[in-house]
Amino acid sequence: MSFYLSLDDVPDLARxxxxxxxxxxxxxxIGRLLVEECLKNGKKIEILDPTELDDDDFVISTAMMxxxxxxxxxxxxxxxxxxxxxxxxxxxxKTADATIPMECGGLNSMIPLVVAAEAGIPVVDxxxxxxxxxxxxxxxxxxxxVSGSPLAVSDENGHTCIVDTGQDNQRMETFARAVTIxxxxxxxxxxxxxxxxxxxxxxxxxxxxxxxxIGRTLRKAKDKHLDPLAELSAFLKDTIYxxxxxxxxxxxxxVERFVRDGFTQGFAAVESFDGGDEMRIQFRNENVIAHKNGxxxxxxxxxxxxxxxxxxxxxxxxxxxxGQRVAVYGISTPAIMRTPEALQVFGPQAFGLHxxxxxxxxxxxxx
Amino acid sequence: xxxxxxxxGTNTDAVLIDGSEVLAGVKSPxxxxxxxxxxxxxxxxxxxxxxxxxxxxxxxxxxxxFINALVEAERLAPTAAIRLGLPATGGLPPxxxxxxxxxxxxxxxxxxxxxxxxxxxREISPIxxxxxxxxxxxxxxxxxxxFAISSVFSPVNSEFEQMAAEIINAEFPExxxxxxxEIGRVGLLERENATIINAALRELSADVCSSxxxxxxALNIHAPLFLSQNDGTLMDVDFARKYPVATFASxxxxxxxxxxxxxxxxxxxxxxVGGTTTDVGVLQSGFPREAATEIEVAGIRTNFRMPDVLxxxxxxGSRIRFDSGVTVGPDSxxxxxxxxxxxxxxxTLTATDIMVAAGDAEIGDPGRVSHLDPSMVKAAKDEIHRxxxxxxxxxRTSSDLVPVVAVGGGAFLVPEQMACASDVAxxxxxxxxxxxxxxxxxxxxxxxxxxxxxxxxxxxxxxQARGEAISKAIAAGAKASTVQIVEIDELPLAYLPGNAxxxxxxxxxxxxxxx
Numbered sequence: 001m002s003f004y005l006s007l008d009d010v011p012d013l014a015r016x017x018x019x020x021x022x023x024x025x026x027x028x029x030i031g032r033l034l035v036e037e038c039l040k041n042g043k044k045i046e047i048l049d050p051t052e053l054d055d056d057d058f059v060i061s062t063a064m065m066x067x068x069x070x071x072x073x074x075x076x077x078x079x080x081x082x083x084x085x086x087x088x089x090x091x092x093x094k095t096a097d098a099t100i101p102m103e104c105g106g107l108n109s110m111i112p113l114v115v116a117a118e119a120g121i122p123v124v125d126x127x128x129x130x131x132x133x134x135x136x137x138x139x140x141x142x143x144x145x146v147s148g149s150p151l152a153v154s155d156e157n158g159h160t161c162i163v164d165t166g167q168d169n170q171r172m173e174t175f176a177r178a179v180t181i182x183x184x185x186x187x188x189x190x191x192x193x194x195x196x197x198x199x200x201x202x203x204x205x206x207x208x209x210x211x212x213x214i215g216r217t218l219r220k221a222k223d224k225h226l227d228p229l230a231e232l233s234a235f236l237k238d239t240i241y242x243x244x245x246x247x248x249x250x251x252x253x254x255v256e257r258f259v260r261d262g263f264t265q266g267f268a269a270v271e272s273f274d275g276g277d278e279m280r281i282q283f284r285n286e287n288v289i290a291h292k293n294g295x296x297x298x299x300x301x302x303x304x305x306x307x308x309x310x311x312x313x314x315x316x317x318x319x320x321x322x323g324q325r326v327a328v329y330g331i332s333t334p335a336i337m338r339t340p341e342a343l344q345v346f347g348p349q350a351f352g353l354h355x356x357x358x359x360x361x362x363x364x365x366x367x
Numbered sequence: 368x369x370x371x372x373x374x375x376g377t378n379t380d381a382v383l384i385d386g387s388e389v390l391a392g393v394k395s396p397x398x399x400x401x402x403x404x405x406x407x408x409x410x411x412x413x414x415x416x417x418x419x420x421x422x423x424x425x426x427x428x429x430x431x432x433f434i435n436a437l438v439e440a441e442r443l444a445p446t447a448a449i450r451l452g453l454p455a456t457g458g459l460p461p462x463x464x465x466x467x468x469x470x471x472x473x474x475x476x477x478x479x480x481x482x483x484x485x486x487x488x489r490e491i492s493p494i495x496x497x498x499x500x501x502x503x504x505x506x507x508x509x510x511x512x513x514f515a516i517s518s519v520f521s522p523v524n525s526e527f528e529q530m531a532a533e534i535i536n537a538e539f540p541e542x543x544x545x546x547x548x549e550i551g552r553v554g555l556l557e558r559e560n561a562t563i564i565n566a567a568l569r570e571l572s573a574d575v576c577s578s579x580x581x582x583x584x585a586l587n588i589h590a591p592l593f594l595s596q597n598d599g600t601l602m603d604v605d606f607a608r609k610y611p612v613a614t615f616a617s618x619x620x621x622x623x624x625x626x627x628x629x630x631x632x633x634x635x636x637x638x639x640v641g642g643t644t645t646d647v648g649v650l651q652s653g654f655p656r657e658a659a660t661e662i663e664v665a666g667i668r669t670n671f672r673m674p675d676v677l678x679x680x681x682x683x684g685s686r687i688r689f690d691s692g693v694t695v696g697p698d699s700x701x702x703x704x705x706x707x708x709x710x711x712x713x714x715t716l717t718a719t720d721i722m723v724a725a726g727d728a729e730i731g732d733p734g735r736v737s738h739l740d741p742s743m744v745k746a747a748k749d750e751i752h753r754x755x756x757x758x759x760x761x762x763r764t765s766s767d768l769v770p771v772v773a774v775g776g777g778a779f780l781v782p783e784q785m786a787c788a789s790d791v792a793x794x795x796x797x798x799x800x801x802x803x804x805x806x807x808x809x810x811x812x813x814x815x816x817x818x819x820x821x822x823x824x825x826x827x828x829x830x831q832a833r834g835e836a837i838s839k840a841i842a843a844g845a846k847a848s849t850v851q852i853v854e855i856d857e858l859p860l861a862y863l864p865g866n867a868x869x870x871x872x873x874x875x876x877x878x879x880x881x882x
Contacts (some may be wrong), residue, residue, distance in 0.1 A: 026755045033556075069869070070486050078458025114458075127670045156455035156491070184485040325761065348565050 002052055002122070005045040005113065010035050012215030016108035016166065018267075019214050019329075020207070022303045024285035025106020025132030026068030026220050027316060035110050038117035045113050048098055048122035048209055050205050057170040057196035059124060060085055062115045062142070063108045064188035065153065069318070071107065071203075076158040080109050080188035082118045087152040087160040089189060100124035100199060102139055102192060104207035105132030105286075111188065126203035128134040130241075130337055134285040136176060137169035139348040140336055141192045144259040148172045151191040155183040166273040180279035204334055210239060216311045228312030229327055236331060240337045243361040245331040246270055247290055247297050248279045249309050254326045257317070266321050268306065270328060279328055281306065283317045290328060299353070301346050302360040303336070332360045368422050370588075371806025372408060373621055374401060374430040378702070381408040383416055391627075392418035392799035399503040402578030403430055405798035425878065429595040429617040429805040432575055433568050436467070436667045443567040444513040445474035447506035449499065450559060450696035451482025451518035451527050455491055459850050461517070466666040473567040475629075477572035480500035482521030482527040486817060486867065491519055493529050496534055503535045507542070514544045517545050520547035523817050543569040545607070549606045550612060552815045553869060564667065565612035572611035576604050593808070593878075597673055599654050600811035600875055604843065615664065616673045621804030623648045623655045624672065626772040629794035635770040636759050636788075639800070640784040641775030642684040643699040647758045648676045652853050655877075670696055679758050681751065683777030684708070684717040694745045695754065704875075709735045718780055718806050721747045728779040750780040760787040774800035811875040812839025813852075818870050829855065829870065836874040845876030 007014075039045065043239075053059070062081045063353040089095050096280050099119070104127040116123040128139035142148055142230065153176050154160045161179045165171040172191075180187040194202070199285040217235045221228040232234050236244035239346045250272040257266035270279045280291045287304035298304045304354060306315045309325045338359065344350070347357050368390070371378045372396055382392040393411045396777065398404035405428070412418075436442050448461035453542040457759035461477035462470050480498045483491035503514065508745040514535055518527040525548035532544045545566040551558030579592055593601040597616040607614065621637070639646045649656040655674035662673050683695035700707040700715050707713035709720040710731030716739075722728040724736040724744045763769050768789035773781035774797040783791055814835045820828050833852055840850045854873040 030459070030556075033463055037459065037463065045608070067486075069553070072556075074452070074483070074485070074554050075454055076458045077453075156457075158454070184491070185487075186487070201852040323763075 002046060002048045004082055005039070005047055007036060007039045009212055010039070010176060013109065013212045014209070014213030014215065014235050015218055015314070016188040016211035016216070017105055018316070019080050019305050019307070020104055020109070020130070020211055020303065021106035021132040021286070021314065021316065022305050023102065023283050023315075023317040023320075024134060025108060026064070027112055028072060028107050030071055031107045031110025031114070035113045037078070040112060043117035045117050045359040046122035047125050049074050049210055050126050050200050050203060051123065053098065053196035055195060055197035055200075056309040058110050059098045059100050059196060059199050060088055060190050060196055061102040061128065062099045062112045062190050063188070064104045064138070064186060065189050066180045068107060070185035071265075074184060074186060079118065080154045080156055081115045081190065082225070083158060084121060084152040084154040084188050084190035085115055087154065087162065088193060090151065091152065091162050092151055092193060093313055096121060097123050097196075098122045100203065101127040101208065102136070102141070103127055103132050104130045104211055105109065105129065105150075108132070109208070109211055112142070112360055124199055124203070125208045126199065126205045127207045128203060129332055130204040130207055131301070132286050133346055136173040136191065137367060138350070139169070139192065139196065139302055140204055140342065141198070142169045142200045143342045143345050145341075146192055146194045146202055148191050149192070151176055151189055153183070153187045153189045155187055159183070182257060199219070200362055204336055207242070211231070224309060229307070229329055232312065232329070240334040242333050243364070243366050245360070247304070247328040247330045248277060248292060250277070250279070250325075251326045252320060252322055252326055255322060256318050264317060267272050267319070270326060281328060285317065287317070289348070289353055289355065290330070296355050296358065297363050298330040298360050299348055299355055299357055300351055301333045301343070301357075305329045307330065330360050330364070368418060369424055369806045370409070370412065370426045370800040371764050372405060372426065372803070373801035373805050374428065374432060375618060375801065376402065377406045379404050380447055380799040380808055382775060382796070382799050382804045383410045383418060383858040384411055384803065385568070389796045389803065390418075392796050392802065393572050394799065398794040400578070401430070401575055402582040404839065405579060406585050411586070413448075413586070418644050420589070423590040424587050424589060425590050425593060426583060427593045427595060427601060427808055428579060429621045430575075430614055433572065433611040434615045434664065436562055436568060436571055438470050440472035442571045443469075443473040445476070445510045446513045446515060446563055446567045447476040447478060447503070447511035448515045448517070448559065448563050448566075449478045449480060449531060450554070451494060451516070451531060451569045452491060453481045455483060455519060455776055459556065461563065463556065464668065465560075469665060469667065473503065476506045476509055478506065482531070483522045483528070484521070486520060486523065487819070488524050491812070494530055497856040499531050499534045503538055507539060508774070511868055512542060512568040512712055513569045515547070515559070515563040516544060517547035517555065517562055519555060521546075522553050522815060532743070544708040545569065550610065552871070553668055553817070554670050557668055560667050561612055561669045561671055564664070565610060566670070568611040569609070575803060576608045580604065595808045596620055597671055598657070598811060598873070599804070599808055601878065602809045612671070615671055617805075618645055618646055618672050618801065619676045620655050621801045621808070622646070622774060623650055623804065624807060625800030625802070625804030626650070626774045626797070626871040627653050628803055629774070629800060630772040630792045632772060632792070636762055638755060638759060638771060638773045638778075638781050640773065640775040640780050641682050641774065642701045642704050643680065643682045644678045644786060645681045645755060645758065645777070645780070646676050647762050648674050648680050649762050654853055676774050677758055677762055680755060681718070681754055681780070682823070683717065683719045683780065687718060687747050689743055689859055693743070693750050695747065695750050706865050718751055719777070721751065722779050723735045751780055755781055758789065759785060773797065773802045803815075809875045809877055810840060810843040811844040811873060812836045812841070812843055812845075813871070813873045815871040816869070817867050820868050829872075832870050832872045832876070836872040840874040840876050844878055846879045847876070850874050850876035851861070
């Protein structure tokens, strides 16, 4: 059901979004502070259940695009994403009834909340990734036939570009990224304009409250001195994700990073505390595959998150370093993200992996 | 000869060092007047080992004074923060997320102006002189006595911060201005926060530094005075006047550096056992490993260079109880251990008493603990040893066994052998390792910036960064022939063209020894 976000919810939501960021997606801190400022200034943020959308409501997705490292330095004005929303509305001659996250993991869980507060519209409780992914075409919206463009991209100067590549969401990603770099490496977008019926058909539902509840579960576990990951697994059982499991606990013994094709790529090696097992996690912004002693134990689009072993605090790919004591945690992605057409867009092959996708819960059962 | 002084919250330690020899070390209680306290320590040192003040080449001081002033929100100057970045950054103004207690204490005055740069050095918007002048005038009207200037991507291009400082200096030449590019690294809010803290401490640092100067003169010591910084390097007293925030984490750094000096080890784990807590840190190439994550100080998020230290509530004064099994702490009699512990005639069973009863320490009167049940003593000692060994293991960075150095007044709590340790050293003078760390500190220079690295030019770019770090170390007073690179860190940035990387290089060197 719909509800209004409270100031106390925001840190929990940010923590949960960092778990769903699976190592990428940017640190939600800047977004969290922006949302907190909105609420402290008396603005309201309504989280709308997708079932409450009318079929002919008009919904636009909003987000930050670009390098998280730029955002921590060139902090947003807070008006950029609203500007994109307005530019796209003007271009289409239609006013949005609501916005929706394209990505519920990392920083982008927060940007639509700022848009909602500033524009006075609700945020639909759902998204198009159910986690974080590096590229704009990696959306269930697109998988199930919604066109990503026309897309509006804006900077803090009030400059706006409209990108229209018709049905080609891959090309939209390429063009929008080129503009983003010219705008200073971080820009703010409005995209995937769609109807309420499209949202209900293509979105992953209730992922905003999912992130909020993940964060809440971890915080409460810490307060009660319970094992945060055991609590998280118990919580996930009753969600559309269903299955969450510790893949391994151990110490980071090696990290390698390099930039190729504009993405931070590399791997982290984790050795179990008894020294008996080794896990290798490969990332391309986000973590994409985990091998334990050479065998695949989790593969994209299922979620692989590395957390501090004691606190359950998520660690991003950029913050990973030698010597950290971590748990590698796997979460099954919902069914809507596991269809053949979905796997074609953000399955293992989309990340250049040769291994076939096998569901996390099957891999867990085989262990 | 060099004198090292560590001004802690409870004790002030002072040592006299000649070459590699520790001539004397003394402990005395810290006084509220820092200058008086130092004079007292120096007198005590003088009576422990008579020296000619003319033979002192340098005095190095580590102090918790400035961090305590922030934590206690006392003696902070009314401060204006001027940020250059509009039209970007407006969503999160200066002081965002600060505890109200501290913003009230320093009469926070936030201003946002045009300026700032993109990651690749382009301007976000041109700087507007009138806008900055108006902000400064408004701030001074409202009582500001210190300025903090930040500009977007100033670690890449600092010219706007310098221009803003010139504008403010022209209007208010008597008021101090702190620039973010000289204080913090990439991460606007954290860097700006550190700069504001620095600005708020400028009046206090002017007082403290003058007081330190005078306390040396009172003993006829005319040698140069240095303060130790978070990373184990030194700043001269004029630098300290301008950058008090750089002293914030010098305490643990000094104890680790002192441990390295006393043990002769450059790569090891240091266990510093005090009355209440045990601090465990890692030395790499003789320097403390830095914490990777941002650190909150007094509830303010910053990105200071802080040593990665794990603290546990276990010390010489920890209370021991035998209710259901044995418990050690977490409460402690702290510095009152010399009165409250059984071996000193007190009434509280402490970790110190257990170690005396077990024959591992010779302190106080062992007769006062001879009644303790040996099996209980063993159980308590095992628990103390287990907790320390576990903490050491948590800081270990590879599966190789690691040498451990135990320092501090409670070093006898550290076990002789640990599964994760190749050796446990307990060097002499370890009780004043902090002051020794201050006495032997070096000077450093650091570069932390985003570089474009064209294909095949990586070594050239790194050489350029190394050269800059070395020049900075020499400018800070290091003897050129001793300067070496101790850290290189490269972080590729996602999505950016031209293979942009954030490169951090640190160089350090010895101060010239005049005698």
